[in-house]
Amino acid sequence: MTARTTAPATRMRSADRRALVLEAATAVFGERGYVGATTEAVAKAAGVSQPYVVRMFGTKEDLFLAVLRRALDLLLATFRGAIDAGGPEHRADHADLHSRIAHSYADLLGDRGLLLSLMHGFILGSDPAIGACARDGFLEVYRLLRDEAGFAPEEVRDFLADGMLLNTLVGLRMVDAYDASPAARELLETALPSKLEFLRSLGPA
Amino acid sequence: MTARTTAPATRMRSADRRALVLEAATAVFGERGYVGATTEAVAKAAGVSQPYVVRMFGTKEDLFLAVLRRALDLLLATFRGAIDAGGPEHRADHADLHSRIAHSYADLLGDRGLLLSLMHGFILGSDPAIGACARDGFLEVYRLLRDEAGFAPEEVRDFLADGMLLNTLVGLRMVDAYDASPAARELLETALPSKLEFLRSLGPA
DNA sequence: GTCTATATCTTGATAGAC
DNA sequence: GTCTATCAAGATATAGAC
Numbered sequence: 422m423t424a425r426t427t428a429p430a431t432r433m434r435s436a437d438r439r440a441l442v443l444e445a446a447t448a449v450f451g452e453r454g455y456v457g458a459t460t461e462a463v464a465k466a467a468g469v470s471q472p473y474v475v476r477m478f479g480t481k482e483d484l485f486l487a488v489l490r491r492a493l494d495l496l497l498a499t500f501r502g503a504i505d506a507g508g509p510e511h512r513a514d515h516a517d518l519h520s521r522i523a524h525s526y527a528d529l530l531g532d533r534g535l536l537l538s539l540m541h542g543f544i545l546g547s548d549p550a551i552g553a554c555a556r557d558g559f560l561e562v563y564r565l566l567r568d569e570a571g572f573a574p575e576e577v578r579d580f581l582a583d584g585m586l587l588n589t590l591v592g593l594r595m596v597d598a599y600d601a602s603p604a605a606r607e608l609l610e611t612a613l614p615s616k617l618e619f620l621r622s623l624g625p626a
Numbered sequence: 627m628t629a630r631t632t633a634p635a636t637r638m639r640s641a642d643r644r645a646l647v648l649e650a651a652t653a654v655f656g657e658r659g660y661v662g663a664t665t666e667a668v669a670k671a672a673g674v675s676q677p678y679v680v681r682m683f684g685t686k687e688d689l690f691l692a693v694l695r696r697a698l699d700l701l702l703a704t705f706r707g708a709i710d711a712g713g714p715e716h717r718a719d720h721a722d723l724h725s726r727i728a729h730s731y732a733d734l735l736g737d738r739g740l741l742l743s744l745m746h747g748f749i750l751g752s753d754p755a756i757g758a759c760a761r762d763g764f765l766e767v768y769r770l771l772r773d774e775a776g777f778a779p780e781e782v783r784d785f786l787a788d789g790m791l792l793n794t795l796v797g798l799r800m801v802d803a804y805d806a807s808p809a810a811r812e813l814l815e816t817a818l819p820s821k822l823e824f825l826r827s828l829g830p831a
Numbered sequence: 832g833t834c835t836a837t838a839t840c841t842t843g844a845t846a847g848a849c
Numbered sequence: 850g851t852c853t854a855t856c857a858a859g860a861t862a863t864a865g866a867c
Binding site: 460475 | 841843
Binding site: 680 | 860863864
Protein backbone atom coordinates (compact mmCIF):
# COMPACT_ATOMS: atom_id res chain seq x y z
CA MET A 422 0.00 0.00 0.00
CA THR A 423 1.72 3.14 -1.20
CA ALA A 424 1.47 6.19 1.05
CA ARG A 425 -0.48 8.88 -0.75
CA THR A 426 -1.67 11.23 1.91
CA THR A 427 -0.80 14.35 -0.06
CA ALA A 428 -2.66 13.46 -3.25
CA PRO A 429 -5.28 16.02 -4.28
CA ALA A 430 -8.90 14.90 -4.22
CA THR A 431 -9.13 14.95 -7.99
CA ARG A 432 -6.35 12.42 -8.32
CA MET A 433 -6.60 8.75 -7.55
CA ARG A 434 -4.47 5.76 -8.10
CA SER A 435 -5.14 4.65 -11.61
CA ALA A 436 -6.53 1.30 -10.53
CA ASP A 437 -9.17 2.97 -8.40
CA ARG A 438 -10.14 5.44 -11.09
CA ARG A 439 -10.31 2.66 -13.58
CA ALA A 440 -12.65 0.68 -11.36
CA LEU A 441 -14.82 3.75 -10.90
CA VAL A 442 -15.12 4.36 -14.62
CA LEU A 443 -15.77 0.68 -15.23
CA GLU A 444 -18.67 0.71 -12.82
CA ALA A 445 -20.14 3.85 -14.35
CA ALA A 446 -19.71 2.38 -17.81
CA THR A 447 -21.50 -0.79 -16.73
CA ALA A 448 -24.56 1.22 -15.76
CA VAL A 449 -24.55 3.27 -18.96
CA PHE A 450 -23.95 0.35 -21.32
CA GLY A 451 -26.61 -1.65 -19.53
CA GLU A 452 -29.18 1.06 -19.99
CA ARG A 453 -28.53 2.04 -23.59
CA GLY A 454 -26.60 -0.81 -25.13
CA TYR A 455 -23.17 -0.88 -26.72
CA VAL A 456 -23.78 1.54 -29.55
CA GLY A 457 -26.37 3.64 -27.76
CA ALA A 458 -24.13 4.39 -24.82
CA THR A 459 -21.78 7.31 -25.38
CA THR A 460 -18.35 7.78 -23.90
CA GLU A 461 -19.59 11.21 -22.87
CA ALA A 462 -22.39 9.67 -20.78
CA VAL A 463 -19.91 7.30 -19.17
CA ALA A 464 -17.58 10.17 -18.40
CA LYS A 465 -20.36 12.20 -16.85
CA ALA A 466 -21.48 9.27 -14.72
CA ALA A 467 -17.93 8.74 -13.54
CA GLY A 468 -17.23 12.43 -13.00
CA VAL A 469 -14.34 12.63 -15.41
CA SER A 470 -13.82 14.07 -18.87
CA GLN A 471 -14.80 12.22 -22.03
CA PRO A 472 -11.33 12.13 -23.58
CA TYR A 473 -9.99 10.70 -20.36
CA VAL A 474 -12.37 7.76 -20.59
CA VAL A 475 -11.16 7.05 -24.09
CA ARG A 476 -7.56 7.49 -23.01
CA MET A 477 -7.91 4.99 -20.23
CA PHE A 478 -9.35 2.20 -22.34
CA GLY A 479 -8.16 2.92 -25.85
CA THR A 480 -11.45 2.76 -27.71
CA LYS A 481 -15.12 2.53 -26.88
CA GLU A 482 -15.05 -1.09 -27.92
CA ASP A 483 -12.19 -1.83 -25.54
CA LEU A 484 -14.17 -0.18 -22.79
CA PHE A 485 -17.20 -2.33 -23.49
CA LEU A 486 -15.06 -5.44 -23.57
CA ALA A 487 -13.65 -4.49 -20.18
CA VAL A 488 -17.18 -3.99 -18.86
CA LEU A 489 -18.22 -7.37 -20.21
CA ARG A 490 -15.19 -9.12 -18.76
CA ARG A 491 -15.72 -7.53 -15.37
CA ALA A 492 -19.38 -8.49 -15.35
CA LEU A 493 -18.53 -12.08 -16.22
CA ASP A 494 -15.85 -12.23 -13.54
CA LEU A 495 -18.26 -10.88 -10.97
CA LEU A 496 -20.84 -13.45 -11.97
CA LEU A 497 -18.35 -16.29 -11.79
CA ALA A 498 -17.06 -15.06 -8.44
CA THR A 499 -20.60 -14.88 -7.10
CA PHE A 500 -21.27 -18.49 -8.05
CA ARG A 501 -17.94 -19.62 -6.64
CA GLY A 502 -18.77 -17.85 -3.42
CA ALA A 503 -22.06 -19.70 -3.23
CA ILE A 504 -20.35 -23.00 -3.93
CA ASP A 505 -17.81 -22.42 -1.20
CA ALA A 506 -20.33 -21.05 1.30
CA GLY A 507 -21.40 -23.23 4.16
CA GLY A 508 -18.15 -25.09 4.32
CA PRO A 509 -17.30 -28.65 3.37
CA GLU A 510 -20.14 -30.21 5.31
CA HIS A 511 -22.68 -28.73 2.86
CA ARG A 512 -20.88 -29.71 -0.29
CA ALA A 513 -22.49 -33.10 -0.46
CA ASP A 514 -26.04 -31.81 -0.38
CA HIS A 515 -26.73 -31.08 -4.01
CA ALA A 516 -30.20 -29.60 -3.58
CA ASP A 517 -28.83 -27.19 -1.03
CA LEU A 518 -25.98 -26.19 -3.31
CA HIS A 519 -28.38 -25.56 -6.16
CA SER A 520 -30.49 -23.39 -3.92
CA ARG A 521 -27.49 -21.40 -2.70
CA ILE A 522 -26.36 -20.71 -6.24
CA ALA A 523 -29.84 -19.66 -7.31
CA HIS A 524 -30.08 -17.29 -4.38
CA SER A 525 -26.68 -15.84 -5.12
CA TYR A 526 -27.89 -15.03 -8.62
CA ALA A 527 -30.98 -13.36 -7.24
CA ASP A 528 -28.66 -11.08 -5.30
CA LEU A 529 -27.28 -9.82 -8.59
CA LEU A 530 -30.75 -8.83 -9.79
CA GLY A 531 -30.34 -5.45 -8.15
CA ASP A 532 -27.50 -4.60 -10.52
CA ARG A 533 -29.33 -3.71 -13.72
CA GLY A 534 -26.16 -2.47 -15.33
CA LEU A 535 -24.32 -5.71 -14.78
CA LEU A 536 -27.09 -8.00 -15.98
CA LEU A 537 -28.03 -5.88 -18.98
CA SER A 538 -24.48 -5.21 -20.09
CA LEU A 539 -24.14 -8.97 -20.21
CA MET A 540 -27.34 -9.33 -22.19
CA HIS A 541 -26.29 -6.65 -24.66
CA GLY A 542 -23.05 -8.52 -25.14
CA PHE A 543 -24.84 -11.82 -25.57
CA ILE A 544 -27.03 -10.62 -28.41
CA LEU A 545 -24.21 -8.93 -30.28
CA GLY A 546 -22.59 -12.21 -31.17
CA SER A 547 -22.05 -11.09 -34.74
CA ASP A 548 -19.52 -8.51 -33.68
CA PRO A 549 -16.15 -10.28 -33.90
CA ALA A 550 -14.56 -9.09 -30.68
CA ILE A 551 -17.69 -8.74 -28.57
CA GLY A 552 -19.12 -12.02 -29.81
CA ALA A 553 -15.96 -13.93 -28.98
CA CYS A 554 -15.81 -12.47 -25.49
CA ALA A 555 -19.49 -13.11 -24.85
CA ARG A 556 -19.45 -16.71 -26.09
CA ASP A 557 -16.35 -17.39 -24.06
CA GLY A 558 -17.83 -15.98 -20.90
CA PHE A 559 -21.10 -17.79 -21.35
CA LEU A 560 -19.28 -21.07 -21.75
CA GLU A 561 -17.18 -20.37 -18.67
CA VAL A 562 -20.39 -20.05 -16.70
CA TYR A 563 -21.64 -23.28 -18.22
CA ARG A 564 -18.51 -25.14 -17.25
CA LEU A 565 -18.47 -23.67 -13.76
CA LEU A 566 -21.97 -24.90 -13.07
CA ARG A 567 -21.29 -28.29 -14.54
CA ASP A 568 -17.81 -28.97 -13.22
CA GLU A 569 -17.51 -27.00 -10.00
CA ALA A 570 -21.12 -27.12 -8.89
CA GLY A 571 -21.70 -30.59 -10.25
CA PHE A 572 -24.86 -29.79 -12.18
CA ALA A 573 -26.05 -32.22 -14.82
CA PRO A 574 -26.23 -30.73 -18.33
CA GLU A 575 -30.03 -30.48 -18.18
CA GLU A 576 -29.77 -28.85 -14.81
CA VAL A 577 -27.34 -26.28 -16.16
CA ARG A 578 -29.62 -25.60 -19.10
CA ASP A 579 -32.63 -25.05 -16.88
CA PHE A 580 -30.62 -22.81 -14.62
CA LEU A 581 -29.33 -20.72 -17.50
CA ALA A 582 -32.80 -20.51 -19.01
CA ASP A 583 -34.17 -19.18 -15.75
CA GLY A 584 -31.36 -16.66 -15.64
CA MET A 585 -32.06 -15.44 -19.16
CA LEU A 586 -35.74 -15.00 -18.33
CA LEU A 587 -34.88 -13.08 -15.18
CA ASN A 588 -32.47 -10.85 -17.10
CA THR A 589 -35.12 -10.22 -19.71
CA LEU A 590 -37.71 -9.27 -17.11
CA VAL A 591 -35.20 -6.86 -15.62
CA GLY A 592 -34.46 -5.42 -19.05
CA LEU A 593 -38.15 -5.05 -19.77
CA ARG A 594 -38.63 -3.24 -16.47
CA MET A 595 -41.55 -5.58 -15.99
CA VAL A 596 -41.86 -4.46 -12.39
CA ASP A 597 -43.11 -1.13 -13.75
CA ALA A 598 -46.18 -2.99 -15.03
CA TYR A 599 -46.80 -4.83 -11.75
CA ASP A 600 -49.58 -2.57 -10.52
CA ALA A 601 -51.36 -2.00 -13.83
CA SER A 602 -51.26 -5.53 -15.24
CA PRO A 603 -52.50 -8.67 -13.51
CA ALA A 604 -50.54 -10.74 -16.02
CA ALA A 605 -47.33 -8.92 -15.16
CA ARG A 606 -48.03 -9.48 -11.52
CA GLU A 607 -48.63 -13.18 -11.99
CA LEU A 608 -45.58 -13.60 -14.18
CA LEU A 609 -43.31 -11.80 -11.75
CA GLU A 610 -44.62 -13.74 -8.80
CA THR A 611 -44.12 -16.98 -10.67
CA ALA A 612 -40.67 -16.16 -11.97
CA LEU A 613 -39.18 -14.55 -8.90
CA PRO A 614 -39.14 -16.88 -5.92
CA SER A 615 -38.57 -14.22 -3.32
CA LYS A 616 -36.82 -11.22 -4.76
CA LEU A 617 -39.90 -9.40 -6.02
CA GLU A 618 -40.26 -7.11 -3.06
CA PHE A 619 -36.63 -6.18 -3.29
CA LEU A 620 -36.86 -5.45 -7.00
CA ARG A 621 -39.95 -3.34 -6.55
CA SER A 622 -38.27 -1.38 -3.81
CA LEU A 623 -35.69 -0.20 -6.32
CA GLY A 624 -38.52 1.83 -7.82
CA PRO A 625 -39.34 2.92 -11.36
CA ALA A 626 -37.06 4.86 -13.71
CA MET B 627 -57.67 -4.48 -55.60
CA THR B 628 -56.64 -1.59 -57.81
CA ALA B 629 -55.50 -2.45 -61.32
CA ARG B 630 -51.86 -1.51 -61.67
CA THR B 631 -50.60 -3.41 -64.67
CA THR B 632 -48.71 -0.45 -66.08
CA ALA B 633 -46.67 0.34 -63.00
CA PRO B 634 -42.89 0.34 -63.57
CA ALA B 635 -40.83 -2.32 -61.84
CA THR B 636 -39.36 0.18 -59.44
CA ARG B 637 -42.79 1.05 -58.15
CA MET B 638 -44.85 -1.14 -55.89
CA ARG B 639 -48.01 -0.72 -53.98
CA SER B 640 -47.08 0.98 -50.78
CA ALA B 641 -48.17 -1.94 -48.65
CA ASP B 642 -45.79 -4.28 -50.44
CA ARG B 643 -42.90 -1.87 -50.29
CA ARG B 644 -43.59 -1.27 -46.65
CA ALA B 645 -43.51 -4.99 -45.93
CA LEU B 646 -40.25 -5.31 -47.82
CA VAL B 647 -38.60 -2.52 -45.87
CA LEU B 648 -39.95 -3.92 -42.63
CA GLU B 649 -38.38 -7.27 -43.31
CA ALA B 650 -35.04 -5.72 -44.22
CA ALA B 651 -35.20 -3.57 -41.12
CA THR B 652 -35.86 -6.62 -38.97
CA ALA B 653 -32.64 -8.21 -40.16
CA VAL B 654 -30.59 -5.07 -39.67
CA PHE B 655 -31.99 -4.19 -36.24
CA GLY B 656 -31.54 -7.76 -35.12
CA GLU B 657 -27.90 -7.77 -36.08
CA ARG B 658 -26.82 -4.39 -34.75
CA GLY B 659 -29.46 -3.34 -32.27
CA TYR B 660 -31.71 -0.32 -32.20
CA VAL B 661 -29.07 2.38 -32.04
CA GLY B 662 -26.41 0.49 -33.93
CA ALA B 663 -28.59 -0.10 -36.95
CA THR B 664 -28.65 2.76 -39.41
CA THR B 665 -31.49 3.78 -41.67
CA GLU B 666 -28.92 3.74 -44.43
CA ALA B 667 -28.19 0.05 -43.82
CA VAL B 668 -31.90 -0.70 -43.82
CA ALA B 669 -32.35 1.20 -47.04
CA LYS B 670 -29.50 -0.64 -48.67
CA ALA B 671 -30.86 -4.01 -47.57
CA ALA B 672 -34.27 -3.10 -48.93
CA GLY B 673 -32.94 -1.61 -52.15
CA VAL B 674 -34.38 1.85 -51.63
CA SER B 675 -32.97 5.21 -50.66
CA GLN B 676 -32.33 6.20 -47.06
CA PRO B 677 -34.63 9.23 -47.02
CA TYR B 678 -37.41 7.08 -48.36
CA VAL B 679 -37.13 4.72 -45.42
CA VAL B 680 -37.45 7.64 -43.07
CA ARG B 681 -40.34 9.06 -45.10
CA MET B 682 -42.26 5.82 -44.89
CA PHE B 683 -42.04 5.42 -41.14
CA GLY B 684 -41.57 8.93 -39.82
CA THR B 685 -38.54 8.37 -37.62
CA LYS B 686 -36.06 5.64 -36.91
CA GLU B 687 -37.81 4.98 -33.64
CA ASP B 688 -41.14 4.56 -35.40
CA LEU B 689 -39.48 2.12 -37.75
CA PHE B 690 -38.10 0.07 -34.88
CA LEU B 691 -41.48 0.07 -33.17
CA ALA B 692 -43.04 -1.22 -36.38
CA VAL B 693 -40.38 -3.95 -36.55
CA LEU B 694 -41.05 -4.91 -32.96
CA ARG B 695 -44.80 -4.98 -33.45
CA ARG B 696 -44.50 -7.09 -36.57
CA ALA B 697 -42.19 -9.55 -34.81
CA LEU B 698 -44.59 -9.87 -31.92
CA ASP B 699 -47.54 -10.40 -34.23
CA LEU B 700 -45.66 -13.07 -36.13
CA LEU B 701 -44.77 -14.81 -32.88
CA LEU B 702 -48.35 -14.70 -31.65
CA ALA B 703 -49.63 -15.92 -35.00
CA THR B 704 -47.15 -18.80 -34.94
CA PHE B 705 -48.36 -19.92 -31.53
CA ARG B 706 -51.99 -19.54 -32.53
CA GLY B 707 -51.30 -21.64 -35.59
CA ALA B 708 -49.83 -24.37 -33.40
CA ILE B 709 -52.78 -24.21 -31.05
CA ASP B 710 -55.24 -24.56 -33.90
CA ALA B 711 -53.25 -27.23 -35.72
CA GLY B 712 -54.47 -30.78 -35.59
CA GLY B 713 -58.09 -29.85 -35.28
CA PRO B 714 -60.42 -30.11 -32.30
CA GLU B 715 -59.63 -33.72 -31.55
CA HIS B 716 -56.14 -32.77 -30.41
CA ARG B 717 -57.18 -29.86 -28.23
CA ALA B 718 -57.74 -32.00 -25.20
CA ASP B 719 -54.26 -33.50 -25.19
CA HIS B 720 -52.27 -30.96 -23.28
CA ALA B 721 -48.86 -32.59 -23.63
CA ASP B 722 -49.35 -32.74 -27.36
CA LEU B 723 -50.34 -29.09 -27.50
CA HIS B 724 -47.30 -28.10 -25.49
CA SER B 725 -45.10 -30.04 -27.85
CA ARG B 726 -46.68 -28.45 -30.93
CA ILE B 727 -46.15 -24.95 -29.56
CA ALA B 728 -42.56 -25.71 -28.66
CA HIS B 729 -41.90 -27.02 -32.13
CA SER B 730 -43.53 -24.00 -33.71
CA TYR B 731 -41.11 -21.81 -31.78
CA ALA B 732 -38.18 -23.85 -32.97
CA ASP B 733 -39.28 -23.07 -36.49
CA LEU B 734 -38.71 -19.39 -35.77
CA LEU B 735 -35.11 -20.05 -34.74
CA GLY B 736 -34.01 -19.65 -38.34
CA ASP B 737 -35.08 -16.03 -38.31
CA ARG B 738 -32.25 -14.34 -36.46
CA GLY B 739 -33.57 -10.90 -37.26
CA LEU B 740 -36.96 -11.59 -35.78
CA LEU B 741 -35.71 -13.16 -32.57
CA LEU B 742 -32.95 -10.66 -31.99
CA SER B 743 -35.03 -7.61 -32.80
CA LEU B 744 -37.34 -8.84 -30.08
CA MET B 745 -34.47 -9.33 -27.67
CA HIS B 746 -33.09 -5.87 -28.39
CA GLY B 747 -36.53 -4.47 -27.66
CA PHE B 748 -36.82 -6.48 -24.46
CA ILE B 749 -33.63 -5.16 -22.94
CA LEU B 750 -34.34 -1.56 -23.82
CA GLY B 751 -37.18 -1.34 -21.33
CA SER B 752 -35.95 2.02 -20.09
CA ASP B 753 -36.78 3.69 -23.36
CA PRO B 754 -40.33 5.03 -22.92
CA ALA B 755 -41.85 4.05 -26.24
CA ILE B 756 -39.82 0.90 -26.89
CA GLY B 757 -40.18 -0.31 -23.33
CA ALA B 758 -43.94 0.09 -23.37
CA CYS B 759 -44.24 -1.78 -26.65
CA ALA B 760 -41.92 -4.56 -25.51
CA ARG B 761 -43.59 -5.08 -22.13
CA ASP B 762 -46.97 -5.09 -23.78
CA GLY B 763 -45.96 -7.65 -26.35
CA PHE B 764 -44.27 -9.89 -23.82
CA LEU B 765 -47.40 -9.90 -21.71
CA GLU B 766 -49.54 -10.68 -24.74
CA VAL B 767 -47.43 -13.77 -25.27
CA TYR B 768 -47.79 -14.67 -21.61
CA ARG B 769 -51.57 -14.37 -21.76
CA LEU B 770 -51.78 -16.29 -25.01
CA LEU B 771 -49.94 -19.25 -23.53
CA ARG B 772 -51.92 -19.16 -20.34
CA ASP B 773 -55.40 -18.45 -21.67
CA GLU B 774 -55.46 -19.83 -25.20
CA ALA B 775 -53.03 -22.70 -24.76
CA GLY B 776 -54.12 -23.43 -21.20
CA PHE B 777 -50.64 -23.44 -19.69
CA ALA B 778 -50.31 -23.17 -15.93
CA PRO B 779 -48.33 -20.11 -14.79
CA GLU B 780 -45.29 -22.24 -13.95
CA GLU B 781 -45.54 -23.90 -17.32
CA VAL B 782 -45.60 -20.52 -19.06
CA ARG B 783 -42.62 -19.38 -17.07
CA ASP B 784 -40.60 -22.45 -17.98
CA PHE B 785 -41.57 -22.09 -21.60
CA LEU B 786 -40.60 -18.43 -21.69
CA ALA B 787 -37.35 -19.18 -19.91
CA ASP B 788 -36.47 -21.79 -22.52
CA GLY B 789 -37.29 -19.29 -25.22
CA MET B 790 -35.06 -16.62 -23.72
CA LEU B 791 -32.18 -19.09 -23.51
CA LEU B 792 -32.69 -20.13 -27.11
CA ASN B 793 -32.79 -16.50 -28.24
CA THR B 794 -29.62 -15.83 -26.30
CA LEU B 795 -27.82 -18.78 -27.86
CA VAL B 796 -28.87 -17.50 -31.27
CA GLY B 797 -27.66 -14.00 -30.40
CA LEU B 798 -24.35 -15.40 -29.17
CA ARG B 799 -23.93 -17.36 -32.38
CA MET B 800 -23.10 -20.25 -30.14
CA VAL B 801 -23.26 -22.60 -33.10
CA ASP B 802 -20.06 -20.97 -34.31
CA ALA B 803 -18.33 -22.49 -31.27
CA TYR B 804 -19.80 -25.95 -31.79
CA ASP B 805 -16.74 -27.48 -33.39
CA ALA B 806 -14.10 -25.85 -31.23
CA SER B 807 -15.72 -26.17 -27.83
CA PRO B 808 -16.99 -29.38 -26.27
CA ALA B 809 -18.94 -27.30 -23.75
CA ALA B 810 -20.68 -25.40 -26.54
CA ARG B 811 -21.51 -28.68 -28.19
CA GLU B 812 -22.96 -30.16 -25.03
CA LEU B 813 -24.93 -27.02 -24.25
CA LEU B 814 -26.40 -26.82 -27.72
CA GLU B 815 -27.31 -30.46 -27.77
CA THR B 816 -28.96 -30.13 -24.41
CA ALA B 817 -30.81 -26.92 -25.18
CA LEU B 818 -31.97 -27.68 -28.70
CA PRO B 819 -34.14 -30.78 -28.86
CA SER B 820 -33.88 -31.25 -32.58
CA LYS B 821 -33.16 -28.04 -34.37
CA LEU B 822 -29.39 -28.13 -34.02
CA GLU B 823 -28.70 -29.56 -37.42
CA PHE B 824 -30.95 -26.98 -39.00
CA LEU B 825 -29.28 -24.11 -37.16
CA ARG B 826 -25.83 -25.32 -38.08
CA SER B 827 -26.84 -25.60 -41.70
CA LEU B 828 -27.47 -21.85 -41.74
CA GLY B 829 -23.73 -21.56 -41.44
CA PRO B 830 -21.39 -19.02 -39.84
CA ALA B 831 -21.35 -15.27 -40.46
C1' DG C 832 -43.81 7.17 -54.80
C1' DT C 833 -39.15 7.67 -54.94
C1' DC C 834 -34.74 9.89 -55.50
C1' DT C 835 -30.68 13.44 -54.95
C1' DA C 836 -28.72 16.83 -52.32
C1' DT C 837 -27.81 18.65 -48.11
C1' DA C 838 -28.37 20.77 -43.42
C1' DT C 839 -27.50 19.74 -38.78
C1' DC C 840 -26.26 17.30 -34.94
C1' DT C 841 -23.69 13.75 -32.43
C1' DT C 842 -19.88 11.44 -31.18
C1' DG C 843 -15.41 8.97 -30.93
C1' DA C 844 -10.92 10.13 -31.04
C1' DT C 845 -6.61 13.19 -31.15
C1' DA C 846 -3.52 17.13 -29.74
C1' DG C 847 -1.58 19.35 -26.43
C1' DA C 848 -1.55 22.21 -22.01
C1' DC C 849 -1.03 21.79 -16.99
C1' DG D 850 -3.13 11.87 -14.51
C1' DT D 851 -6.49 14.76 -16.13
C1' DC D 852 -8.54 18.52 -18.67
C1' DT D 853 -9.91 21.87 -22.70
C1' DA D 854 -10.34 22.45 -27.40
C1' DT D 855 -11.25 20.62 -31.62
C1' DC D 856 -11.38 17.64 -35.77
C1' DA D 857 -13.45 14.20 -38.86
C1' DA D 858 -16.86 10.90 -39.69
C1' DG D 859 -21.29 9.32 -39.64
C1' DA D 860 -26.23 9.51 -39.18
C1' DT D 861 -31.06 11.30 -39.05
C1' DA D 862 -34.06 14.17 -41.01
C1' DT D 863 -35.68 17.83 -44.38
C1' DA D 864 -36.26 20.15 -49.00
C1' DG D 865 -37.49 19.72 -53.23
C1' DA D 866 -37.18 17.69 -58.05
C1' DC D 867 -39.18 14.11 -61.07
